[in-house]
Amino acid sequence: xxxxxxxxxxxxxxxxxxxxxxxxxxxxxxxxxxxxxxxxxxxxxxxxxxxxxxxxxxxxxxxxxxxxxxxxxxxxxxxxxxxxxxxxxxxxxxxxxxxxxxxxxxxxxxxxxxxxxxxxxxxxxxxxxxxxxxxxxxxxxxxxxxxxxxxxxxxxxxxxxxxxxxxxxxxxxxxxxxxxxxxxxxxxxxxxxxxxxxxxxxxxxxxxxxxxxxxxxxxxxxxxxxxxxxxxxxxxxxxxxxxxxxxxxxxxxxxxxxxxxxxxxxxxxxxxxxxxxxxxxxxxxxxxxxxxxxxxxxxxxxxxxxxxxxxxxxxxxxxxxxxxxxxxxxxxxxxxxxxxxxxxxxxxxxxxxxxxxxxxxxxxxxxxxxxxxxxxxxxxxxxxxxxxxxxxxxxxxxxxxxxxxxxxxxxxxxxxxxxxxxxxxxxxxxxxxxxxxxxxxxxxxxxxxxxxxxxxxxxxxxxxxxxxxxxxxxxxxxxxxxxxxxxxxxxxxxxxxxxxxxxxxxxxxxxxxxxxxxxxxxxxxxxxxxxxxxxxxxxxxxxxxxxxxxxxxxxxxxxxxxxxxxxxxxxxxxxxxxxxxxxxxxxxxxxxxxxxxxxxxxxxxxxxxxxxxxxxxxxxxxxxxxxxxxxxxxxxxxxxxxxxxxxxxx
Amino acid sequence: xxxxxxxxxxxxxxxxxxxxxxxxxxxxxxxxxxxxxxxxxxxxxxxxxxxxxxxxxxxxxxxxxxxxxxxxxxxxxxxxxxxxxxxxxxxxxxxxxxxxxxxxxxxxxxxxxxxxxxxxxxxxxxxxxxxxxxxxxxxxxxxxxxxxxxxx
Numbered sequence: 045x046x047x048x049x050x051x052x053x054x055x056x057x058x059x060x061x062x063x064x065x066x067x068x069x070x071x072x073x074x075x076x077x078x079x080x081x082x083x084x085x086x087x088x089x090x091x092x093x094x095x096x097x098x099x100x101x102x103x104x105x106x107x108x109x110x111x112x113x114x115x116x117x118x119x120x121x122x123x124x125x126x127x128x129x130x131x132x133x134x135x136x137x138x139x140x141x142x143x144x145x146x147x148x149x150x151x152x153x154x155x156x157x158x159x160x161x162x163x164x165x166x167x168x169x170x171x172x173x174x175x176x177x178x179x180x181x182x183x184x185x186x187x188x189x190x191x192x193x194x195x196x197x198x199x200x201x202x203x204x205x206x207x208x209x210x211x212x213x214x215x216x217x218x219x220x221x222x223x224x225x226x227x228x229x230x231x232x233x234x235x236x237x238x239x240x241x242x243x244x245x246x247x248x249x250x251x252x253x254x255x256x257x258x259x260x261x262x263x264x265x266x267x268x269x270x271x272x273x274x275x276x277x278x279x280x281x282x283x284x285x286x287x288x289x290x291x292x293x294x295x296x297x298x299x300x301x302x303x304x305x306x307x308x309x310x311x312x313x314x315x316x317x318x319x320x321x322x323x324x325x326x327x328x329x330x331x332x333x334x335x336x337x338x339x340x341x342x343x344x345x346x347x348x349x350x351x352x353x354x355x356x357x358x359x360x361x362x363x364x365x366x367x368x369x370x371x372x373x374x375x376x377x378x379x380x381x382x383x384x385x386x387x388x389x390x391x392x393x394x395x396x397x398x399x400x401x402x403x404x405x406x407x408x409x410x411x412x413x414x415x416x417x418x419x420x421x422x423x424x425x426x427x428x429x430x431x432x433x434x435x436x437x438x439x440x441x442x443x444x445x446x447x448x449x450x451x452x453x454x455x456x457x458x459x460x461x462x463x464x465x466x467x468x469x470x471x472x473x474x475x476x477x478x479x480x481x482x483x484x485x486x487x488x489x490x491x492x493x494x495x496x497x498x499x500x501x502x503x504x505x506x507x508x509x510x511x512x513x514x515x516x517x518x519x520x521x522x523x524x525x526x527x528x529x530x531x532x533x534x535x536x537x538x539x540x541x542x543x544x545x546x547x548x549x550x551x552x553x554x555x556x557x558x559x560x561x562x563x564x565x566x567x568x569x570x571x572x573x574x575x576x577x578x579x580x581x582x583x584x585x586x587x588x589x590x591x592x593x594x595x596x597x598x599x600x601x602x603x604x605x606x607x608x609x610x611x612x613x614x615x616x617x618x619x620x621x622x623x624x625x626x627x628x629x630x631x632x633x634x635x636x637x638x639x640x641x642x643x644x645x646x647x648x649x650x651x652x653x654x655x656x657x658x659x660x661x662x663x664x665x666x667x668x669x670x671x672x673x674x675x676x677x678x679x680x681x682x683x684x685x686x687x688x689x690x691x692x693x694x
Numbered sequence: 695x696x697x698x699x700x701x702x703x704x705x706x707x708x709x710x711x712x713x714x715x716x717x718x719x720x721x722x723x724x725x726x727x728x729x730x731x732x733x734x735x736x737x738x739x740x741x742x743x744x745x746x747x748x749x750x751x752x753x754x755x756x757x758x759x760x761x762x763x764x765x766x767x768x769x770x771x772x773x774x775x776x777x778x779x780x781x782x783x784x785x786x787x788x789x790x791x792x793x794x795x796x797x798x799x800x801x802x803x804x805x806x807x808x809x810x811x812x813x814x815x816x817x818x819x820x821x822x823x824x825x826x827x828x829x830x831x832x833x834x835x836x837x838x839x840x841x842x843x844x845x846x
């Protein structure tokens with residue numbers, strides 16, 4: 045009974061989002077305020093309905109309601125609770141439900157916090173959100189209904205990063221809707237940018253978190269210590285991230301200087317288009333990859349239709365209407381605007397490069413029938429070459445003045461940062477030695493970026509130029525966006541250091557071990573103590589125990605296991621990982637050998653945690669910037685509200 | 695096609711989680727082994743979804759790893775090994791596609807896109823070059839500014 049209610053709520057939600065799309069649009073065309081006012085109410089109702097429907101599905105998983113085929117196929121009564129819940133979106137149908145839920149959640153947010161938006165803009169934005177919701181609700185009901193007895197492909201239901209990824213993907217839908225609304229209205233102003241920036245920031249921060257979590261999941265779960273594979277599924281989330289990062293920066297120019305308007309609108313469209321494309325690539329089964337969950341051509345064609353409709357429609361609208369948007373402020377090539385344009389140029393080229401590499405084999409095979417592979421060597425080379433100038437330029441950006449900057453002056457201010465980079469690289473040479481020269485260059489760049497970001501804060505606070513207490517007050521009083529920028533740029537520096545260190549200095553030992561044997565890694569000695577069989581709630585496992593010693597003193601011990609899940613008969617590795625500072629010892633078990641030993645792989649991963657810590661710092665930067673009071677959309681609204689009170693007092 | 699699919703499924707089910715190079719495959723000459731590892735990272739495991747033979751535990755990947763090592767021991771150069779593997783398995787086996795007619799667009803894309811973007815930027819700057827940025831203050835605005843400054 046409850047299942048039918050959930051299904052029914054989903055159908056009702058479809059009707060509601062159709063209303064959310066049609067009526068406000070008619071309202072803005074006719075100038076009918078009553079029709080425009082339908083938008084927020086419909087958005088909230090749609091959200092409640094989808095939320096209810098999603099809750100019912102989750103409930104079915106939690107109580108293992110096996111009258112629903114989706115639950116039978118994807119859940120198991122023995123599963124621990126956390127996996128039962130994550131199992132809801134671990135399969136195709138459930139993950140599309142999550143997509144829709146997050147989409148209508150964002151619509152509801154716009155409806156709730158958009159009270160001070162211009163009426164027409166809000167109606168148009170919500171109408172576009174409504175249209176996207178219609179497409180996805182139809183997609184779910186027609187091809188991927190989780191409440192019906194379908195036969196979906198078996199799935200990986202154990203990871204928790206899809207919700208974060210979707211919050212990122214779908215968050216960009218709001219920027220998209222704003223862009224379309226601006227094109228429909230033919231008007232765009234600073235208020236528009238002020239609205240788009242926080243959405244872009246929030247979506248970007250979530251996407252950053254999702255990608256970082258996905259990367260750590262792969263590192264931990266796949267058992268060979270890799271953290272990024274340039275897998276099409278990873279690329280599908282990385283391309284919107286690159287485009288979204290560009291959008292974030294161009295939105296700053298638009299907000300502060302009213303320049304790059306048309307470009308920002310185009311970028312908002314492209315970013316969400318990349319999100320849709322990512323969904324298509326992952327959900328249609330068009331790619332075969334380590335992560336792909338679902339394969340069903342009818343779904344693929346449906347999503348392709350959605351994709352063509354939204355991307356094609358948006359770009360045509362852009363082609364016809366972009367000219368009506370007035371060009372904004374002017375600036376010299378060497379200026380902060382100029383630096384941000386360079387940032388956009390490189391980031392969009394990088395996004396396009398990753399996109400080309402991901403789609404090229406598909407297109408070539410479709411056109412000529414020839415199969416080729418495009419793998420990590422291609423991406424590392426092209427992406428690396430593109431990132432190098434960008435990373436070097438990053439610290440310059442915040443130091444250049446708006447409108448007309450002085451590159452030499454900015455360079456002089458960065459002397460200290462360059463010095464820090466070189467000194468740290470020298471320290472690493474002294475401590476570690478060996479390895480490729482390029483690695484030290486990379487380490488220097490990482491520290492230079494961190495020091496450069498701190499330089500910006502230092503100069504803004506006037507440390508060393510004004511009295512200590514004045515500088516302190518100035519520092520504390522710096523706007524949140526300044527701290528946000530600095531944190532995000534520090535985060536990239538930290539990630540770069542992690543990537544370079546682990547790529548250049550990691551060590552790998554593959555040995556056949558019998559109990560009592562030892563292996564050295566990263567200055568630690570691992571002693572293999574023996575194997576043990578165990579039984580988990582829904583799996584059986586074999587674990588090896590190792591003692592970790594340094595200089596003859598035992599410092600730690602570690603279990604490394606292989607598991608076999610009874611429900612899926614799928615073997616997985618639970619690598620043994622021990623953290624020392626920011627570095628990790630990674631132990632993974634292989635096959636038993638004929639001689640009675642077992643193959644053990646031991647990696648020393650120096651500074652690897654920096655990769656994800658850097659991502660966390662970037663996210664924190666996004667959050668700090670998001671909560672900057674000056675940029676908060678609610679702030680000016682309070683002033684406006686205060687006014688009528690004054691008038692009443694007169 | 696169906697057979698290949700079944701084969702892939704069989705591999706997935708049969709495989710215990712073990713990865714990459716096993717100790718018994720390793721060559722005694724460390725320089726040669728390093729070359730073998732570098733080459734393996736560039737070759738695709740044909741029955742896996744998106745793995746190099748260096749990362750894969752499939753039987754076929756193991757065969758290919760042994761083949762690469764065999765050729766290296768016989769004194770082949772890196773290029774000769776790659777050529778030989780391609781002649782047996784086709785271009786699909788290369789994770790790093792070679793530059794040729796079919797892949798010109800792929801390799802050219804980053805440069806072409808960057809240059810096109812840069813050219814658009816330069817044109818944009820040229821078109822706008824020499825024009826003053828912003829508009830001068832009107833008389834009323836100047837008066838307003840004067841007043842504000844005096845008040846301070």
